[in-house]
Amino acid sequence: MHNQFKDFYDVVRENLDSYRGEYERFVDYGPDLFKLLADVLNEKNLKSELRLKVCAALGYFVAPYDVFPEVIYGPHGYIDDVFICTYVINELEKEMGYDFLDNLWEGEEELEDVLNICYERSLEILGDKTDKVLSYIGFNEKGGEI
Numbered sequence: 001m002h003n004q005f006k007d008f009y010d011v012v013r014e015n016l017d018s019y020r021g022e023y024e025r026f027v028d029y030g031p032d033l034f035k036l037l038a039d040v041l042n043e044k045n046l047k048s049e050l051r052l053k054v055c056a057a058l059g060y061f062v063a064p065y066d067v068f069p070e071v072i073y074g075p076h077g078y079i080d081d082v083f084i085c086t087y088v089i090n091e092l093e094k095e096m097g098y099d100f101l102d103n104l105w106e107g108e109e110e111l112e113d114v115l116n117i118c119y120e121r122s123l124e125i126l127g128d129k130t131d132k133v134l135s136y137i138g139f140n141e142k143g144g145e146i
Contacts, residue, residue, distance in 0.1 A: 026118045027078040032107040033085035033118065034061050039104045040092060050095055056137040057088040067133050080133045083122035086115055087134070 037054050040046060046054070060066055061081045070077035093101055098112070105111040123130060134140060 026121045027075055027082055029107065029114050029118050030061075030078045030082050030085070032105075032114070033082060033089065034058065036101065036105055036107075036111075037061075037085060037088065039106075040101075043100075043104075047095070050092060053088050053091055053139075056139075057084050060084045060133075060137050067129065067136055079122050079125055080129075082118050083126055083130060084133055084137065086119040086122065089115060090119065 037058055040054050041051065041058075061084070064071065066077075066080060068077045068080045089101065093115075102111050107114055126133065131140075
């Protein structure tokens with residue numbers, strides 16, 4: 001008997017494919033943002049400080065009981081995951097440059113457009129709860145460690 005395992009990207013993609021709702025446009029980018037961060041980890045020239053931030057974002061994405069758990073909030077529970085992914089990707093862009101990220105991006109739309117939509121919309125929805133999300137992974141509101 002041959003078992004076929006799905007990777008996390010496929011599981012999240014399947015969860016979100018059937019979602020139709022107010023936040024559909026940007027939570028659907030969650031799996032692609034997750035994959036981008038996972039691919040960043042394969043880069044040998046990534047500084048350890050940035051590597052830790054990427055690991056924190058990936059860990060947050062898979063944590064079953066983060067600030068807004070998917071098991072309770074359904075697809076809306078991915079809003080905070082999308083926020084933290086774009087937050088860390090913005091940090092990566094400042095340090096490594098946009099081309100570094102764009103070369104790893106496999107999404108269908110332009111990375112810059114996706115980041116703008118996801119970051120602005122998640123900030124708008126989460127409001128002051130972004131501090132809670134950042135604190136969960138050990139960052140304060142300015143992006144540094146607590």
